[in-house]
Amino acid sequence: MGLFFLTVFVVCTLPALAVSQETASPAQAPQSHADHQMDTAPHADHQPHTGSGMDAPSHSEHQMDTTPHADHQPHSGSQTDAPSHSEHQMHAHHAMRLDASGMVMNENTDELPRGCPRIAGEHHIRVSAGREFARDFTGTMFTYDQREWTVEPCTRLTVSLINTDEVRHQWMLHGLPRYLYDQGMFTLEVAAKGQKTASFIVPPGSKTYLVHCDVPHHMEKGMKAQLKVGGGDGDLPSIPGISGPRLDDPYPFEWGWTGMGLTLIGGLCGLALAGRGLGLL
Numbered sequence: 001m002g003l004f005f006l007t008v009f010v011v012c013t014l015p016a017l018a019v020s021q022e023t024a025s026p027a028q029a030p031q032s033h034a035d036h037q038m039d040t041a042p043h044a045d046h047q048p049h050t051g052s053g054m055d056a057p058s059h060s061e062h063q064m065d066t067t068p069h070a071d072h073q074p075h076s077g078s079q080t081d082a083p084s085h086s087e088h089q090m091h092a093h094h095a096m097r098l099d100a101s102g103m104v105m106n107e108n109t110d111e112l113p114r115g116c117p118r119i120a121g122e123h124h125i126r127v128s129a130g131r132e133f134a135r136d137f138t139g140t141m142f143t144y145d146q147r148e149w150t151v152e153p154c155t156r157l158t159v160s161l162i163n164t165d166e167v168r169h170q171w172m173l174h175g176l177p178r179y180l181y182d183q184g185m186f187t188l189e190v191a192a193k194g195q196k197t198a199s200f201i202v203p204p205g206s207k208t209y210l211v212h213c214d215v216p217h218h219m220e221k222g223m224k225a226q227l228k229v230g231g232g233d234g235d236l237p238s239i240p241g242i243s244g245p246r247l248d249d250p251y252p253f254e255w256g257w258t259g260m261g262l263t264l265i266g267g268l269c270g271l272a273l274a275g276r277g278l279g280l281l
């Protein structure tokens with residue numbers, strides 16, 4: 001029994017003694033001040049720098065190369081791969097003139113198209129546009145009073161467009177050379193009743209040019225014509241009074257027993273209604 005208590009005493013007191021010895025042991029003395037002194041002597045591999053960055057490159061590495069390079073040519077604009085000056089050259093007669101009464105686009109009174117040695121002649125046409133000129137053509141709502149003109153190549157053509165309606169109408173010609181006429185067009189527009197006049201020079205060669213009104217649905221409703229230069233190269237389709245549609249739209253009807261029976265029944269019903277209305281039935 002005594003041996004048991006002695007063992008317990010030893011086991012319990014040994015750890016306490018170890019902790020007390022650890023607490024009682026003095027802390028390690030700090031190193032001497034001499035051990036912590038900083039070496040302030042200059043070193044050959046640490047060159048002084050004006051900046052605070054680490055491992056700063058030498059002054060020669062920071063120099064900017066101001067020598068002009070052959071592949072960096074100065075440009076007046078910000079776009080790259082700019083087309084040649086001739087492609088951007090603007091002509092005064094190509095400007096769009098726009099006001100409340102209408103518009104003129106791509107007028108050209110003096111610059112010759114390629115292939116024209118000189119202006120071959122002068123020609124003036126007066127064309128009226130409106131609803132009243134469509135009365136003679138079934139299925140049309142608007143058209144011109146003339147729908148075909150013929151001129152010689154290299155002619156200076158003056159066009160006067162007279163609008164007889166209260167809605168916009170145009171005389172727009174397509175297919176002109178784009179190097180001379182922006183988008184290949186010459187256009188007159190009159191906003192309401194009134195008149196606009198402008199001129200352009202037709203190209204050489206024999207060609208038929210489309211003339212129409214670009215206001216939505218006006219061409220589909222009949223406002224379409226053609227200008228033949230040098231005799232033209234044929235007629236365009238669907239020109240009122242000149243050419244038929246590109247595709248015929250026939251609606252053939254074949255009589256049969258069903259058709260005749262329905263017609264007979266409809267006729268009898270019509271007679272019965274008429275007789276009742278007149279008090280005969």
